[in-house]
Amino acid sequence: MGMFPGGLRMWADARTVDAVAVTNETTAAVRAVSISKRYGSGGSTVTALDGVSVAFERGRFTVIVGPSGSGKSTLLHCLAGLDSPDAGEIYLGATPLRRLGDRQLTRLRRERIGFVFQSYNLVPMLTAGENITLPLRLGGRTPDREWTDRVVSAVGLTDRLSHRPSELSGGQQQRVAVARALVTRPDVVVADEPTGNLDSVAGTDLLRFLRRCADEFGQTVIVVTHDPDAASYADRVVFLSDGRVVDDLTAPTAELVRAGVRRTGAPA
Amino acid sequence: MIWLTVRGLRARWWRAFLTGLVAAVGIAIVAGTFIVSDTADRFGGDREIDLVRQIMLIAGGVALLVGAFVLNLTISVSVAQRRREMGLLRCVGAEVGQLRRSVLLEASVIGVLGAVTGLGLGVGVALLLRTLINTESFPGHLPGSGLVLAPRTVLAALLIGCVVTVLSALGPAVRAGRLAPVAALHDARPAARRLTVVRMVPGTLLLGAGLAAEPVAVFTLNGFLMLPGGALALAGVRLAGPAFAGRLAEVVGAPVAGASGVPGALGRLNAARSPERTAAMASALMIGLTLLTLIEVLYASARAPLLDEYRRDRADFRLTTFDKSTGASTATMPAGIVDRLRTLDGVDIVVSDRCVPGKDASALFCATDPAALARVVDLEAVAGGLDRLGAGGIAMSEDDAARTGAGMGSTVTVVTERATRTFTLAATYRDTPNFGGFLLTPEGFGQLGGTPTPGLVYMRAADGADRPALEAAVRRIASAADPAIEVQRRADLHERDLRQMAQAAAVYRTLSGLAAVVGLFGVVGTLVLSIVERRRELGLLRAVGMQRRQIRRMVRAEAVIVALVGAVLGLGLGVLFGWGGARVLAHSSAPSEFTLPVPVIALLAVLVAGAGVVAAVLPARLASRVDVLRALAAD
Numbered sequence: 001m002g003m004f005p006g007g008l009r010m011w012a013d014a015r016t017v018d019a020v021a022v023t024n025e026t027t028a029a030v031r032a033v034s035i036s037k038r039y040g041s042g043g044s045t046v047t048a049l050d051g052v053s054v055a056f057e058r059g060r061f062t063v064i065v066g067p068s069g070s071g072k073s074t075l076l077h078c079l080a081g082l083d084s085p086d087a088g089e090i091y092l093g094a095t096p097l098r099r100l101g102d103r104q105l106t107r108l109r110r111e112r113i114g115f116v117f118q119s120y121n122l123v124p125m126l127t128a129g130e131n132i133t134l135p136l137r138l139g140g141r142t143p144d145r146e147w148t149d150r151v152v153s154a155v156g157l158t159d160r161l162s163h164r165p166s167e168l169s170g171g172q173q174q175r176v177a178v179a180r181a182l183v184t185r186p187d188v189v190v191a192d193e194p195t196g197n198l199d200s201v202a203g204t205d206l207l208r209f210l211r212r213c214a215d216e217f218g219q220t221v222i223v224v225t226h227d228p229d230a231a232s233y234a235d236r237v238v239f240l241s242d243g244r245v246v247d248d249l250t251a252p253t254a255e256l257v258r259a260g261v262r263r264t265g266a267p268a
Numbered sequence: 269m270i271w272l273t274v275r276g277l278r279a280r281w282w283r284a285f286l287t288g289l290v291a292a293v294g295i296a297i298v299a300g301t302f303i304v305s306d307t308a309d310r311f312g313g314d315r316e317i318d319l320v321r322q323i324m325l326i327a328g329g330v331a332l333l334v335g336a337f338v339l340n341l342t343i344s345v346s347v348a349q350r351r352r353e354m355g356l357l358r359c360v361g362a363e364v365g366q367l368r369r370s371v372l373l374e375a376s377v378i379g380v381l382g383a384v385t386g387l388g389l390g391v392g393v394a395l396l397l398r399t400l401i402n403t404e405s406f407p408g409h410l411p412g413s414g415l416v417l418a419p420r421t422v423l424a425a426l427l428i429g430c431v432v433t434v435l436s437a438l439g440p441a442v443r444a445g446r447l448a449p450v451a452a453l454h455d456a457r458p459a460a461r462r463l464t465v466v467r468m469v470p471g472t473l474l475l476g477a478g479l480a481a482e483p484v485a486v487f488t489l490n491g492f493l494m495l496p497g498g499a500l501a502l503a504g505v506r507l508a509g510p511a512f513a514g515r516l517a518e519v520v521g522a523p524v525a526g527a528s529g530v531p532g533a534l535g536r537l538n539a540a541r542s543p544e545r546t547a548a549m550a551s552a553l554m555i556g557l558t559l560l561t562l563i564e565v566l567y568a569s570a571r572a573p574l575l576d577e578y579r580r581d582r583a584d585f586r587l588t589t590f591d592k593s594t595g596a597s598t599a600t601m602p603a604g605i606v607d608r609l610r611t612l613d614g615v616d617i618v619v620s621d622r623c624v625p626g627k628d629a630s631a632l633f634c635a636t637d638p639a640a641l642a643r644v645v646d647l648e649a650v651a652g653g654l655d656r657l658g659a660g661g662i663a664m665s666e667d668d669a670a671r672t673g674a675g676m677g678s679t680v681t682v683v684t685e686r687a688t689r690t691f692t693l694a695a696t697y698r699d700t701p702n703f704g705g706f707l708l709t710p711e712g713f714g715q716l717g718g719t720p721t722p723g724l725v726y727m728r729a730a731d732g733a734d735r736p737a738l739e740a741a742v743r744r745i746a747s748a749a750d751p752a753i754e755v756q757r758r759a760d761l762h763e764r765d766l767r768q769m770a771q772a773a774a775v776y777r778t779l780s781g782l783a784a785v786v787g788l789f790g791v792v793g794t795l796v797l798s799i800v801e802r803r804r805e806l807g808l809l810r811a812v813g814m815q816r817r818q819i820r821r822m823v824r825a826e827a828v829i830v831a832l833v834g835a836v837l838g839l840g841l842g843v844l845f846g847w848g849g850a851r852v853l854a855h856s857s858a859p860s861e862f863t864l865p866v867p868v869i870a871l872l873a874v875l876v877a878g879a880g881v882v883a884a885v886l887p888a889r890l891a892s893r894v895d896v897l898r899a900l901a902a903d
Contacts, residue, residue: 077450082449082450103364106358106361106362106364107361107363109358109359109360109361110360110361110362115359115360120352120356122356123353123356123357124279124353125276125278125279126272134357135360135361137271137272138269138360138361138362138363138366139361180360
């Protein structure tokens with residue numbers, strides 16, 4: 001923390017608590033309230049999240065940055081109902097997640113959350129089109145043609161729908177994954193290092209597209225990354241270190257994010 | 269989810285096909301048996317076909333058991349390998365039940381595929397079976413026109429196929445459902461499964477119970493106890509195997525690794541580092557091997573007394589009167605026949621005996637000249653002298669002496685229908701399967717009220733005699749005396765028994781061999797999947813300078829080591845159960861003497877190692893073709 005020993009932490013905590021308080025349930029798409037998560041047992045316990053409280057407003061594009069081991073992926077998994085915290089609560093809209101059974105959580109993931117991972121996003125034996133409509137078909141729903149077409153054309157994949165993932169470039173595969181995430185009109189789209197495996201052109205492309213999702217579709221997007229440039233496309237950046245939220249920037253620029261990253265000790 | 273399963277099957281059709289083949293072998297045997305028995309019902313076949321049917325159904329059951337075992341293995345590996353895909357499906361909203369149903373649906377499709385293939389192969393099995401039935405090796409007769417494929421057979425095949433595959437897929441299906449969605453985010457390598465108490469405790473208990481059934485079966489002379497015992501032991505090894513498979517792989521792998529340098533050493537490490545996989549592959553091979561070893565031990569044990577008798581029988585010709593109505597050779601021959609035979613040229617010795625049963629039919633008392641008899645049948649006198657019997661002496665087998673507690677000079681009371689007399693035990697000898705009676709001199713026999721007219725005549729030709737001429741002369745005399753007299757040549761008498769036994773053994777050997785081949789399929793499939801799983805690692809080895817040839821050698825070493833682990837387990841269990849089986853048989857009507865066919869077992873071990881090399885051909889080729897750059901770039 002260098003320049004602001006102790007002070008920054010206090011300031012950040014105050015802001016976070018503030019955010020939870022002012023973001024009422026109708027505007028927060030998803031929020032975490034004092035969540036903690038530990039891995040392992042006995043002497044080798046690792047604290048991944050240590051009382052994190054953070055809310056994500058509807059229609060905004062938020063980026064979570066932090067060094068590796070800062071707990072950012074764990075936070076994302078908890079927000080998305082993939083992992084459950086040891087303490088605290090996650091609210092998706094008004095729905096508390098911790099007490100949900102597996103069946104309800106699965107339905108919730110299928111209908112209200114969209115996922116994009118760093119890699120292995122697509123089921124290899126299905127075509128791009130089938131991958132996109134997979135969540136709908138798993139739920140036994142017929143895809144809404146108009147919306148599906150709009151999503152597909154937005155990601156620019158109209159002429160690639162019958163291709164297998166192995167026949168697509170990395171960037172195209174990630175765009176298929178984003179289309180799949182969008183197709184159910186979820187409350188929130190979460191992406192874990194979505195540009196990690198892409199070259200810089202394809203990466204920039206994908207981030208621009210996620211930006212457009214928030215702008216054009218009013219889609220809530222949360223992205224975990226350690227790329228400060230990625231953060232510059234976001235409305236807001238949350239800094240995580242050692243399982244705590246240590247900073248929170250609105251309307252960030254790459255420079256501001258780099259400065260923040262330097263303060264929190266993240267490798268740029 | 270149905271469409272997803274179908275797409276998955278289409279993408280993995282070759283794997284599904286291989287998996288289906290595993291079930292097909294057992295189905296083919298069962299279906300072939302059904303076809304044969306339906307054909308027998310339609311066109312008329314012997315009752316004896318029932319026996320064939322029973323044997324074949326047991327064989328089919330065993331093949332299905334091994335098949336189920338290998339299916340369980342293959343489906344487990346396939347599910348473990350697809351964990352990322354399944355995790356991804358869970359992430360995007362597939363429910364636990366959907367994944368489980370998908371695995372089970374895939375299994376039943378594989379079952380149907382296996383059933384259809386099995387039916388096709390079943391026709392072949394039926395044709396082969398008919399050929400076998402109409403030769404000497406199997407009893408019965410089946411008309412050679414047309415085969416009957418009843419709807420019942422088709423239905424049974426489909427049903428068996430589905431039931432076996434779905435049962436085998438239950439465990440993997442449950443595990444598929446348990447996969448956490450985050451599994452999609454981690455590396456493709458499934459975490460090494462820890463040996464849970466859940467597996468170890470019942471595994472050890474099953475193995476213990478199975479092995480304990482063995483001495484109990486031997487002690488109580490109840491051979492049927494060994495069937496569930498064997499099944500329990502095999503299941504126990506499957507469950508508890510991972511506990512010792514790694515160590516065993518290290519031990520048996522040491523010479524293999526020593527013989528093939530760095531690739532061999534790596535192969536040994538690969539075999540030892542995933543005890544679960546090694547144990548699964550080894551135990552798949554083990555079942556067939558256990559059966560093969562068991563068959564070989566039982567065959568050797570049942571053959572030993574026959575060979576022993578053959579060796580000790582020095583009579584070139586044996587004349588019997590066969591009572592066709594009772595099947596017993598109790599009828600007598602004309603008294604003069606012995607003297608007439610003695611006059612023939614080239615005869616060394618002619619001995620006759622005549623036996624009467626004891627009153628309770630438990631013993632047979634035979635009148636003969638024991639000293640002369642000892643020249644045509646090597647009686648291997650144990651104590652006393654067969655030539656010193658006299659009118660009041662009796663000789664008995666050492667077994668009878670041990671059983672009755674009689675010692676040299678003991679008084680033996682003989683009770684027959686007509687008389688009761690006491691004799692003195694003057695000699696004991698080693699009995700043969702066909703010769704174990706109480707021996708008396710003709711004088712002693714007279715005291716029992718019998719006349720020693722010949723019942724059985726043994727003849728020995730002199731050295732250098734013209735045997736064909738002698739045989740012709742013997743046959744002439746015999747048919748002139750009584751057309752019912754049968755002249756048997758020494759070789760015919762024994763070799764027919766030995767040949768029949770060898771043919772039966774060949775059939776059982778083939779059936780057990782099928783089980784071993786099914787097990788080999790399991791090894792091939794598992795190795796192929798493990799290669800796919802290790803692509804990245806293989807790419808790395810290639811990148812740091814390993815030749816394709818060395819990669820192949822490494823995979824081969826692993827396969828051979830796994831096969832040898834299976835050999836240790838299978839040969840061990842097979843010898844153990846063979847020993848028990850021989851001990852039980854020794855007390856039954858079929859004589860048997862536990863014999864370890866060391867050369868055959870050594871040959872089996874060599875064959876298994878060879879089978880490992882064969883099983884490695886496809887996986888090794890796949891492994892050596894891994895593209896370095898793509899393997900390293902893959903996630």
